[in-house]
Amino acid sequence: MAKGKLTFGDIDVSVNVPAGTRVIEVSEKVGAGIIYGCREGDCGTCLMSVDEGIENLSEPSALEDKVLKENMAGKDMRLACQAQVIGEGETIVKPA
């Protein structure tokens, strides 16, 4: 199975993750500073900035797009509870 490298820039921890893994599944386990509210793509609490490799993440759903717009998120921002690692390269994320 394809694996991507997901790096949490705020704690300098990288995790090799299988394709399809949501960021939330990893960030909580490694103790990164991305925080969560509803965990369902509604509240916008888990907004994170993607410093590198945004192309390695799944495209935002219509729901995520709406929440990103409501939170005036930049183009390099995603919701950690929605974004899945799908590519093989390195993706560097940190709390927004």
Place this chain on the structure above:
Amino acid sequence: MNKNAKAVEIAKDIHWVGAFDPDLRVFDLILKTANGTTYNAYVVRGSEGVAVIDTVKEEFSDAFFERLEQVVAYEDITAVILNHLEPDHVGAAPELMRRAPQARIYVSNRGLKLLNATLKDELEMYAYTLTNDGDQVSLGDRTLTFVHTPYLHWPETKCTWVEDEKILFSCDVFGSHFCDERLYNDLVGDFRFSFEYYFKHIMRPFKRFVLEAMDKIEPLEPALIAPSHGPILRDHPMEYVRSYRSLSASRLPNEMEGKEKSLLIFYMSAYGATADMARSVYEGASDVDGVRVSLYDLQGGETDPFVDLIEEADCLVFGSPTINGDAVKPVWDVLASLISIETKGKFGAAFGSYGWSGEAVPMIEDRLRGLKMRVPEKGVRIKFHPTEQELEDCTAFGRSIAETLCGKAKPKVVDFADL
């Protein structure tokens, strides 16, 4: 109906139309109030429109509408400005909109979901505008300007500024739970304790946002501050602005040099095992340059002073034995008290000795994560008393936390399956 429900003119064509709640003793479960509180709402009349700024808690709607009707006809209301959408301010808003459906609602851009939750299906019947910082509403000869103050104390909170009278409608900012029908700060009883108590319970976790807001408010030099709770501040209003700034400033003298980080270790120990671990963690962390490490036995202190220390620390490490499958109460007392300060982004870790199952460490880690802290180092748990080797593990644990804290740790690479 209350015969004494009179609107009060606080400036020319600007009225207070709020409600008194003298019998309230606990607000929002967390604030005590010996004097009750007020729900302040205001009406601003211009040559081409009338704005209602905030409303009251729903149970006090009668007094609000009675006062409102004394100064404006519902059909003349053009704007309903909701500075903050907590129920104590928007309780009467649904009924106000039913009575004045032609009015346009103004909430800050982050308030839409809350507006939806306030008005439910009725929202589609009304016009609303989501405001940005600096947006204005004209009432003809009067202009209202929105001063966004996010996180004082909800994300959508804003103030409304009337330039011609130099009045700031500040909602919860500069508020206090203090009920006195004399209404003005120079007439009511001594409410300083309520003002500071309110700050400590409502604004304290958002100090850095308070400082940003004061940067916007100070240059306005308001001549009158009209908050949504407690006395209207017309006598030396800038003193209250300065007070917010000083209450938000660092509480401790900054004795640390440059970029030195502060790491605090708190522990409890039943038989000395967790205490031995604590000393080893302390020694390890102290080995790292650029980190000031402190060690505290929770048996020897009260919770509140520890919370004050934690507020300005960069990293918190808690040591607890496991008793009956749980961390011990003094540890939870400190952890539960941290809701009154900002903990987001601080580093955290846990360790502890145990006999059977050792739940204390992961439970503390969960709480630290719940406080929005970073917990990158897996906690150390040791069964009974630590051996020399285990104490060395504790020392390495302390060193690793300190290195991570000051950015000296080597980047880690792990496999998902090992998490």
